[in-house]
Amino acid sequence: MAYVSIADRDHTIEHHDPQTFITKYVYSQDHKVIAIQYGVLAILIGLVGMLLSSTFRLQLGFPDTFDFINPENYYQFVTVHGMIMVIYLLTALFLGGFGNYLIPLQLGSRDMVFPFMNMLSVWVYFLSVIILVASFFVPGGATGAGWTLYPPQAISPGTPGVEWGIVLMLLSLAVFIVAFTMGGLNYVTTVLQARCKGMTLMRMPLSIWGIFMATILGLLAFPALLVSAIMMLLDKLIGTSFFMPAMMAAGEVTEYGGGSPVLFQHLFWFFGHPEVYIVALPAFGIVSDLLATHARKNIFGYRMMVWAIIAIGGLSFIVWAHHMYVSGMNPYFGFFFATTTLIIAVPTAIKVYNWVLTLWQGNIHLRVPMLFAIAFIFTFTHGGLTGLFLGNVTIDLPLSDTYFVVAHFHMVMGVSPVLVVFGAIYHWYPKMTGRMYNETLGKWHFWLTFLGTYSLYLPMHYIGFLGVPRRYFAMGDTDFMPDSAITLNASMTISALIIAASQSIFIYNMIASLKNGKPSGPNPWKATSLEWQTPDTPPKHGNWGHHLPVVHRWAYDYSVPGQADDFTPQTVPAEDVPVGREHGVEH
C-alpha cells in the first residue's frame, strides 16, 4: 500500500487544542511554544555566559585590581563561558529555537511530526542547563579545564573543578546530546515527510536548508562528543585509562597508565569542527532570507546556495585535525587537513559572493534585521579570512594558542552567528508576538553591538600577532608585550563591558514591545515565505486553520518584472498574480 503523505491526509487527522495553562504554556507540545521555551532558556544561559566573560575580561584588562577574581575562578569562568556560548546558547537557539519555530511554519506543516518527543527535548535540554549551572555549587566548583576539556589536565589534581565540576560538565553534555537527538530526529523527519503540497525541497527557504543540514551534522557529530564524554567520565570515576597516560600529578604517581590524550583530541574535534557548521549553516540560511526580504530581491544563485550548504556539510567532517597541528601529528596529515580546510573555503566564499550580489541593485531597506544581516557579512568575511591564515600549518604554528586564534573564532562563530540571531529575532518578532519592536532602540542595540565587537576583537588580532598567549590568568612582566598591548587589553575590556551593557537595550525592547509595540499585522515585511501567510498572527495551534496551504512558487519572488507588487507569496498561484508596473532599481 502506497504511503499517503501527511499533507494529503490532513483532513483525516484530529487536532486537539491544548486547553489548560499547563498544557498550553508549560508542558506544551506546540512547536511554537517549544521554540520560545528553547529560545528564552538559551538566551538566559547565554546571559550567564556573557556575565562570566565580562568578569574574566576585568582580570585581563585590569590585572591585580579585583580581589574577587582568582586564578581558579578565572579558569572556571573561561571554561564555562566557552561551553555555554557554543553548545547551550548557539546550538540550542538555532536548532531548538529557530528550528522549532521555522520548520513547520515555513514548510506549511501543522507541527513537528513527533510533538511529544519535541516537548521532551526542551525539558531534557532544561535539565542539562540545570546540571551545568549546578556545577558552580558543588565542592571545588565548576571545571576550569578550558572549553576543550583536554585530558590529562581536565581530570588531574590542580585543575579547578577536578572533584565534581568536570563530572557534572560531562554529564550535562551527555544529557544535552540526548535532548538534541530527540529534537534532531523531529527536524529531519518533519522536513522530509511533513511539508505541505507543492513544497518541493528546492522550493524550501534557505533557512530550512541550513537548519536541515546542520541537524544532520549534529546527529552524526554529537556522538563523538558523547563517546569522549563517556570515556572521560569512566577515566575520572572508576580509574580506567582510555585517555589518561602514566603520569605524576601534584608530586604523586597516579594509577593511570598508557592512555592516549591525543585520542581525546581526535574525538573532540571530530565533533568540534562540524559544530562550527552546526552553528554556521542555520546562520547562513537565515541571513540569506533576511537579505532577500529586506533588499526586495530574489536570493542570488539559490541552487548554488543549496549546493554550498550541502558541500560544506560534507566537507566539515574532514577538516577536524586543523585544530591539532601542534599535537605532534604526521606532517602529511597536516598537509591533508590544510588542503581540505582551504577547499571548504570555496563553497563558503560562494555564499559570501551571493549575499553581496543579492544586495547589488536591491531596494535595500535598512531596518534592524537588515542591519544585523549586513553586519554579519562583514564579520563573517573577516573571521573567514583569518581562518585561511590559521588553516595553513606554517602560519598556524606560531599563532597557535595566541589571542589571534581567540579573535578568529570569536569573529567567525561567536559574533557572526550572534548577529544573525539578533537579526532573526527582530525579523520574526512581529510574527511571534503580533507586535513591532521599537526601531530606534533596535538601531541603538545594533550599532553598540556591532561597533563594540569590532573594537573588542580587532585589537585582539593585533595582540595575538604580538604573541600574547591565550588562557593566561596574568601576563606578569614580559619583554614581548609592549605597553600598547597592555593598554589595548584595558580598552578591549571596556568594549566588552559596553557590549554586555547594550544587551539590556535588546532585552528591554523585547519585553516592553510585548505590551507597547504597535500591532504588526500578519506580514509587516511583505515577505513571501509561508510563515507570513498564516491566518492568525501569532499563529494559533495547528498554524493554518482548517486547510493546509498549497505552495505554487519558491520563496524568493521579490520585485519580479511585470508584477504589480514587489513580492508574491508562495501561496499565490500563477493566474492570481496581479500584473502591473516594472520593478527594479529605485531611483
Add this chain to the structure above:
Amino acid sequence: MYITLIFLGVIMATIIGWLLKQSLNTKPWLADAADDAVSGASLDTNTGVVALSTFLAVATSVFALFISAYTIRMEEPDWRPVTEPMLLWVNTGMLVLASIVYHWTRNAAVKGIQSRLKPGLLLAGLFTFLFLVGQMVAWRQLDAAGLYAENNVANAFFYLLTAVHGLHMLGGMWVWGKSTVKVWTGADADSVRLSIELCTIYWHFLLLVWIVLFGMLLST
C-alpha cells in the same frame, strides 16, 4: 578514525547524492505547475521508519566512534587482550533467535495473523532477556577472573562496548514492552503492526552491531 570516516563517507555520500538528485535539473525560480502537485513527503514511507532510520544512523555513528577509539587505543603498548568468555557464543545465539522470532512476528502482523503475535512477542522478549542476562553473567565471569576495568584498558573496552550495546537493547525492550502490553490487552494486528515492524528493524540492527563488536573483540 578510518572506520568512522568510512562510515561517514558512505552515509554522507548517500545523503548528498540523494539531495543533489532532488536539486539537479530544477529551476525553482520558475513557477512550475507540476511541482504544485507534489505531495510534500520526500520518501514513500511512514514517518516512524524515517525517524528510526535516522536514529540508526546516529547509533551507528556512536558504535563506529567507539570502534575507532578501540582500534586507536589498542596500538598503545599497555594493551593486554581479553580472552572472551565462551558464554558470549551462547548469548549471540540468543540474539540471533530473538531477531528471527521478531521477524516471524512481523510477518504475522503484516499478514494480520493475530494468533502468532502473542507467542512471537513473548519468545522475542524472552530470547532478548536471556541475551542480556547472559551478558551480565559474562561480566561476572570476567570480574571473577580479576579482569577489572581499571586494570587494563582492553578490559574496560569490553565492559564499555557490551554495556552500550546492552543499553540500546534495553531501549528496544521498552518499546517491545509497550507493544506486548497492547497485544495482551486486545489490540489487533493492524494497530501494532508499525511498532512491531520498527522493532524488527531495530533488533536486526542490534544483532548486526553485536556481530561486528563480537568479531572485533574475538580477533584482537
